[in-house]
Amino acid sequence: MSTTSGNGSGQLMERRVGEVVESTSTSFVAQCYQLEGAPALGGLVRTDSPDIYGVVGTVTTEPLDSARPVLARGEDADSEEDVIRDNPQLARLLTSRFEVYIAGHIEDGITRQYLPPRPPRVHSFVYACNPEEIAGFTSQLDLLRLLLNSGASHADEIVGACIRQAASSHDQPNYFLAQACRTLSVELAADVARLNAILRRISP
Amino acid sequence: MTLFDKSNGNSNGETNGTDLSQIVAQRGQPLGMVIEGSVSNGVEVRLDPGVSVEQIKVGTFVTLQGSDNRFFGVVTDIGLGSTDPRMKYTPLPSDDPFVIQALQGTVAFGTVSVLPQLTLPDVVGDEQGPAAAKSIPAHFSRAYTASQEDVETVFGSEEGGNFWIGSPLDMETKLCLDLGELVKRSMGIFGKSGTGKTFLTRLLLTGIVQSGQASSLIFDMHSEYGWQGQDTDKGVTVKGLKQLFGAKVSTFTLDEEHSRRRGLSTDETVKLGFNHIEPEDVDLLRESLNLSEVAASAAYNLREKFGEDSWLKEFLDAGKNGSLLELAEELQVNAGALRALYNRMGRFTRHGFMVEHSRVDTAAQMIEHLERGQHVVLEFGRYGDDEAAYILVSNLLTRRIHRKYVEAKESAMGGAGKEPRPLVIVIEEAHKFLNTAVASQTIFGIIARELRKYNVTLMVIDQRPSGIDSEVLSQVGTRFSCLLDNERDIDAVLSGTSGSRALRSVLSRLESKQQALVFGHALPLPVVVRIREYGTAFYETIQGGGDSDEEKKRKVDELFG
Ligand SMILES: Nc1ncnc2c1ncn2[C@@H]1O[C@H](COP(=O)(O)OP(=O)(O)O)[C@@H](O)[C@H]1O
Ligand SMILES: [Mg+2]
Numbered sequence: 001m002s003t004t005s006g007n008g009s010g011q012l013m014e015r016r017v018g019e020v021v022e023s024t025s026t027s028f029v030a031q032c033y034q035l036e037g038a039p040a041l042g043g044l045v046r047t048d049s050p051d052i053y054g055v056v057g058t059v060t061t062e063p064l065d066s067a068r069p070v071l072a073r074g075e076d077a078d079s080e081e082d083v084i085r086d087n088p089q090l091a092r093l094l095t096s097r098f099e100v101y102i103a104g105h106i107e108d109g110i111t112r113q114y115l116p117p118r119p120p121r122v123h124s125f126v127y128a129c130n131p132e133e134i135a136g137f138t139s140q141l142d143l144l145r146l147l148l149n150s151g152a153s154h155a156d157e158i159v160g161a162c163i164r165q166a167a168s169s170h171d172q173p174n175y176f177l178a179q180a181c182r183t184l185s186v187e188l189a190a191d192v193a194r195l196n197a198i199l200r201r202i203s204p
Numbered sequence: 205m206t207l208f209d210k211s212n213g214n215s216n217g218e219t220n221g222t223d224l225s226q227i228v229a230q231r232g233q234p235l236g237m238v239i240e241g242s243v244s245n246g247v248e249v250r251l252d253p254g255v256s257v258e259q260i261k262v263g264t265f266v267t268l269q270g271s272d273n274r275f276f277g278v279v280t281d282i283g284l285g286s287t288d289p290r291m292k293y294t295p296l297p298s299d300d301p302f303v304i305q306a307l308q309g310t311v312a313f314g315t316v317s318v319l320p321q322l323t324l325p326d327v328v329g330d331e332q333g334p335a336a337a338k339s340i341p342a343h344f345s346r347a348y349t350a351s352q353e354d355v356e357t358v359f360g361s362e363e364g365g366n367f368w369i370g371s372p373l374d375m376e377t378k379l380c381l382d383l384g385e386l387v388k389r390s391m392g393i394f395g396k397s398g399t400g401k402t403f404l405t406r407l408l409l410t411g412i413v414q415s416g417q418a419s420s421l422i423f424d425m426h427s428e429y430g431w432q433g434q435d436t437d438k439g440v441t442v443k444g445l446k447q448l449f450g451a452k453v454s455t456f457t458l459d460e461e462h463s464r465r466r467g468l469s470t471d472e473t474v475k476l477g478f479n480h481i482e483p484e485d486v487d488l489l490r491e492s493l494n495l496s497e498v499a500a501s502a503a504y505n506l507r508e509k510f511g512e513d514s515w516l517k518e519f520l521d522a523g524k525n526g527s528l529l530e531l532a533e534e535l536q537v538n539a540g541a542l543r544a545l546y547n548r549m550g551r552f553t554r555h556g557f558m559v560e561h562s563r564v565d566t567a568a569q570m571i572e573h574l575e576r577g578q579h580v581v582l583e584f585g586r587y588g589d590d591e592a593a594y595i596l597v598s599n600l601l602t603r604r605i606h607r608k609y610v611e612a613k614e615s616a617m618g619g620a621g622k623e624p625r626p627l628v629i630v631i632e633e634a635h636k637f638l639n640t641a642v643a644s645q646t647i648f649g650i651i652a653r654e655l656r657k658y659n660v661t662l663m664v665i666d667q668r669p670s671g672i673d674s675e676v677l678s679q680v681g682t683r684f685s686c687l688l689d690n691e692r693d694i695d696a697v698l699s700g701t702s703g704s705r706a707l708r709s710v711l712s713r714l715e716s717k718q719q720a721l722v723f724g725h726a727l728p729l730p731v732v733v734r735i736r737e738y739g740t741a742f743y744e745t746i747q748g749g750g751d752s753d754e755e756k757k758r759k760v761d762e763l764f765g
């Protein structure tokens with residue numbers, strides 16, 4: 001276990017949201033322990049030893065067996081909760097996964113916002129970052145470049161969500177936003193239309 | 205909006221951990237960095253986020269910190285740039301301050317063009333002074349607004365014996381002039397009517413009197429330099445040189461009555477004899493007296509016949525006795541022309557300051573004062589509005605004074621006697637006697653052209669500089685130009701100066717009053733100056749050093765006794 005856990009393994013356990021089930025140099029997919037238990041779009045997560053950080057890009061909930069699609073069951077139910085209660089087997093037939101775009105890693109105690117030499121191993125635990133970790137990691141903003149170039153069709157949404165979420169972890173959210181705007185302006189200096197689209201997503 | 209606060213927006217990160225105010229004191233406010241340029245066109249500075257183009261004006265002084273040199277320059281143009289050429293066609297939410305502020309200074313930024321003109325010594329107060337810039341600062345050099353110290357290094361400081369004439373654009377810094385250099389060449393004060401020429405001239409003259417670098421002789425057309433002048437805007441009178449400097453200044457008047465009516469005493473009353481007028485003077489007056497060339501040249505024939513001293517008197521007598529026709533025949537000049545000459549000269553000589561014969565040599569009197577290190581103001585009183593009187597008197601006296609200076613200078617060069625004190629002669633409406641038609645004949649044309657060979661220079665004040673002969677104008681070393689709006693006048697004032705295209709736009713954007721573009725011999729680079737207020741606060745800076753107790757008493761006596 002890494003020293004970054006800080007607060008003891010008890011709390012770290014609580015932040016464990018899933019486990020890596022697929023992995024590539026630029027992204028990995030984690031399966032959630034709880035159905036619908038994925039962190040929010042744009043949320044910062046990390047793996048442990050090696051410490052690899054990433055931003056949640058796509059959350060999927062689907063049947064475990066793709067040959068058995070989910071059917072609508074609530075026609076006669078009074079509420080959505082009733083549907084869940086009356087069909088307890090559903091939780092075992094469904095699974096939630098999330099795809100994470102790698103945003104950097106920690107090497108010899110130094111934060112590097114570029115891709116690690118190797119992606120996380122399959123079955124690595126995935127933790128949601130706490131506010132201190134978020135503020136610490138996003139004190140640099142080179143990760144935005146990785147996200148902008150992630151190739152995701154909705155990269156702008158991921159960037160916007162990531163900045164909005166990270167801002168609330170900073171002591172001076174406005175200062176953080178201004179820095180983020182500046183970084184985006186540099187990255188998107190030649191594409192004002194795209195820059196504008198993202199800026200409007202993070203406008204407070 | 206605090207989001208894009210200036211201190212945060214300072215992307216260079218240089219100010220981190222240092223006391224900002226200290227840096228500002230040394231170098232001025234950070235502006236941006238050099239992104240391109242050339243020696244011939246100057247450099248382009250991209251403004252930092254947080255520095256608005258609206259804070260900067262054309263004409264502002266800027267320093268550029270290169271890797272080996274510090275440059276001093278002036279803003280010649282201001283522009284708006286963008287990293288994305290498609291930006292101008294991209295619809296942007298101009299009502300969303302967040303987006304707009306994020307774009308400002310990054311994707312959309314301000315640029316200023318700076319012409320680096322001098323390199324500054326690295327250490328302020330270094331022995332070696334600023335030198336003409338022969339290179340430009342490298343890419344990414346930082347640009348700052350010039351600080352007070354920078355301006356002092358370039359233009360000189362008051363402590364260094366220079367004269368404070370005002371402040372550069374948008375700065376509180378004192379801008380100073382080296383008066384010693386100023387009086388070495390002729391100077392010109394130009395501007396439309398009411399722009400502050402007279403006030404500026406008065407200010408410069410107080411500087412010259414105070415410094416003792418030169419004597420001055422002022423042909424005071426509207427009687428505004430001697431005892432007092434008028435502030436027409438405020439409806440008050442302002443002090444003239446005599447009030448400020450007492451015995452250092454002698455006032456002469458052509459119009460005793462005018463002075464008396466104003467309740468002012470003058471030191472001398474000037475009477476000119478017919479014997480002082482020379483045919484050359486008549487030549488000069490041709491335009492103002494509306495004389496034909498033939499009529500004017502008849503004066504030379506008359507001098508030949510009657511002699512230097514009495515030609516005019518004899519001629520006027522002949523006219524009175526009705527013998528003009530015989531005279532015309534005898535001299536073989538056209539009778540009509542001679543009659544015209546008689547009429548005009550007859551009318552002219554009825555001026556109160558003319559007498560048939562004067563043994564007093566006013567020019568010699570003036571020289572006496574000038575030699576004693578005094579300054580002479582000749583007030584024209586009611587004759588100020590009489591163009592012919594102004595031209596005749598100023599020429600006539602200057603010719604004689606100049607002659608004496610030439611003699612003195614030549615004998616000094618021959619080893620006998622000492623150099624005459626430098627003399628500055630002040631004339632108004634200069635285009636009337638320095639226009640192309642007469643410039644070659646008037647003494648002022650000669651003085652302008654011979655530079656300071658005989659230690660005499662001109663201070664010409666004019667609202668129509670295009671009327672001045674271009675060759676004469678080219679000899680005007682230091683030029684002060686208040687607002688001008690006539691294209692030809694602007695051309696004339698800027699003629700022969702390098703970078704006149706940039707100066708042109710500066711000149712036409714001056715405020716309508718009390719602001720001047722100053723350039724030429726006495727300055728290392730052109731500067732727009734907000735002229736110092738001439739009023740009570742200014743008098744106080746002089747009173748202390750100006751008057752001895754004795755002088756103060758004399759002044760009191762003069763006022764009440
Ligand atoms: N340096 C100055 N200090 C105070 N007032 C000034 C100054 N320069 C100009 N002014 C104001 O502008 C008016 C016009 O100036 P003046 O010198 O008479 O103009 P000009 O000689 O060009 O016609 C003055 O009456 C005065 O009110
Ligand atoms: Mg005037």
